[in-house]
Amino acid sequence: MPHRPTHHKTRGALTNPAGRFAAAGADDFDDGWGTLDAEALADDTPPATRLHADPARRVISRNDSPDVPFSASINPYKGCSHGCIYCFARPTHEYLDHSAGLDFETEIYYKPDAAERFEAELRAPGYRCTPITLGANTDPYQPDERRLRITRALLAVAHRFNQPISVVTKGALVTRDIDVLGEMAVDNLASVMVSVTSLDATLKRHLEPRAAGPGRRFAAIEALRRAGIPVGVLVAPVIPALTDHELEALVARAAEAGALTAGYVLLRLPHGVKHLFRDWLAAHYPDRAAHVMSLINQSHGGRDYDARWGQRMRGSGVHAELIARRFRLACRRAGIDASRRITLDTGRFACPPAAGDQKAFDFA
Numbered sequence: 628m629p630h631r632p633t634h635h636k637t638r639g640a641l642t643n644p645a646g647r648f649a650a651a652g653a654d655d656f657d658d659g660w661g662t663l664d665a666e667a668l669a670d671d672t673p674p675a676t677r678l679h680a681d682p683a684r685r686v687i688s689r690n691d692s693p694d695v696p697f698s699a700s701i702n703p704y705k706g707c708s709h710g711c712i713y714c715f716a717r718p719t720h721e722y723l724d725h726s727a728g729l730d731f732e733t734e735i736y737y738k739p740d741a742a743e744r745f746e747a748e749l750r751a752p753g754y755r756c757t758p759i760t761l762g763a764n765t766d767p768y769q770p771d772e773r774r775l776r777i778t779r780a781l782l783a784v785a786h787r788f789n790q791p792i793s794v795v796t797k798g799a800l801v802t803r804d805i806d807v808l809g810e811m812a813v814d815n816l817a818s819v820m821v822s823v824t825s826l827d828a829t830l831k832r833h834l835e836p837r838a839a840g841p842g843r844r845f846a847a848i849e850a851l852r853r854a855g856i857p858v859g860v861l862v863a864p865v866i867p868a869l870t871d872h873e874l875e876a877l878v879a880r881a882a883e884a885g886a887l888t889a890g891y892v893l894l895r896l897p898h899g900v901k902h903l904f905r906d907w908l909a910a911h912y913p914d915r916a917a918h919v920m921s922l923i924n925q926s927h928g929g930r931d932y933d934a935r936w937g938q939r940m941r942g943s944g945v946h947a948e949l950i951a952r953r954f955r956l957a958c959r960r961a962g963i964d965a966s967r968r969i970t971l972d973t974g975r976f977a978c979p980p981a982a983g984d985q986k987a988f989d990f991a
Contacts, residue, residue: 635673637836639710640728641906646721647898674733676708678771681736686744686781687759694936696968697793700763701745703777705736707765709797709838712907713864716764718898727899732837735771742780749788749978756976758791768798770837782807787979789816791971795861797822799839799847809854815972818857820890821848823877825870833911845884852885857969859888865950866894867922868915874950875957882961889963891954893942894923901931922946 686701706720710732717727725734738744748754761767767778785792786807794801794808794817801808801819811817825831826841839847851858860881865871878889896904908916920931926942927933933942941947958965 636832637673637710638729638732639712639714639834639836639907640717640732640903641910642903643726643729644899644902646724646726647718648721649724674729676733676735676771678775679734679736680739681705682740683738683744685748686738686741687748688763692936694940695763697758697760697763699757700760701741701767701781702762702764703738703741703767703772703781704765704769706731706734707769708732708735708771709766709769709835711797711835711838712904713834713866713894713896713900714765715895715897715900717900717903719764721899728903735769737771737775737777739775739777741777742784745781745784746788749784749790750981756790756973758793758971758973759785760793760795762795766796766798766838767794768796768800770798772798773800773803779804779807782811785816786811789814789975789977791816791973791976793817793969793971794819795822796820797824797835797838797844799843802847802850805850805854805856808851808856812854812856814975815970816975818859818969818971819851820859820861821851821881821886822861822863823881824863824866826873826876826880830870833907845880848881848884848886852887857887858885859890859969860884860886861890861892862954863890863892864894865891866919867926867946867950868919869912871950874953875960878954878957878963879961882963886963888967888969889954889958889965891950892940893926893947893950895939896923896932897934 688700689698691698705723707714707716717731720727720731723736725731761778761781772778782792782804792811808817808819821844823841823844824834828840831841848858848860862874862877865874881889905920908919923931925944926947928943933939941951955965
């Protein structure tokens with residue numbers, strides 16, 4: 628009989644399948660002696676997080692995706708111990724010869740020299756200022772940031788250069804950096820989008836086991852807004868028959884907290900994420916798993932995922948269009964302009980004197 632996936636309360640993925648680039652893979656199976664079940668019962672300790680230093684030559688990534696509202700981003704971390712089962716970034720861990728499953732949540736790579744590399748790129752003669760997004764792939768405020776402080780070091784560099792920064796996070800730790808973000812916001816150099824998924828604490832624990840709870844995320848929106856930092860909400864992902872019924876309540880709560888704008892993303896299941904998500908559904912919500920996947924398939928042309936530009940984040944079909952209409956109406960009722968884009972100022976960018984620079988003297 629096949630080995631049953633193991634659920635650890637502090638981890639999202641139930642399995643650790645081989646990556647799609649792996650030369651070989653292995654599957655556990657029960658040979659009839661019950662060994663696997665006995666081992667699973669004997670050890671329910673969740674896998675520990677392991678940190679790996681990942682020195683970088685460059686930290687600014689560029690993209691020209693037509694459905695992404697930014698062209699430059701920085702990801703201080705590879706992998707994310709928030710453990711969100713739906714994370715579209717999971718397959719990127721396979722480029723590191725890791726699994727998109729538990730490895731993505733436990734094998735975390737960090738860039739210890741990110742701030743130094745960032746400054747070097749900003750000082751490069753050919754650099755042209757454009758807003759940079761922190762957290763485009765993995766969360767810049769995941770749990771280990773509390774100790775490593777790499778995101779904060781990047782913000783300090785951006786502040787010195789008047790480099791505009793947009794942050795996307797579901798981590799309440801963003802409030803730690805309100806001092807820097809607030810000073811940058813005075814000159815229209817910083818904004819934050821806080822991602823929320825559900826108001827249901829139990830569902831959130833299953834979906835995002837190590838991310839901040841819904842109350843703490845809305846409290847973060849309130850704190851950022853009070854500090855004068857432009858902040859919006861990203862309802863992501865919207866999961867049919869699981870979280871989509873909360874769409875209106877999430878938008879209304881965000882508006883009450885002070886969100887200036889809002890967006891949403893329909894669930895994305897690229898590559899192996901679809902298998903991880905199906906296992907997760909079967910384990911946590913077996914009564915509705917088939918219905919959830921049926922609506923997802925209907926929204927992606929009969930497949931688990933449609934990767935085409937313009938379709939991958941919104942979907943298509945009757946159910947996807949219904950979600951889009953509900954979102955627009957919810958924003959209108961809450962007084963949020965969903966079409967608003969927080970535009971940051973690129974005209975203030977300037978390189979401060981570097982250590983060892985020769986000072987200019989006025990001999991007049």
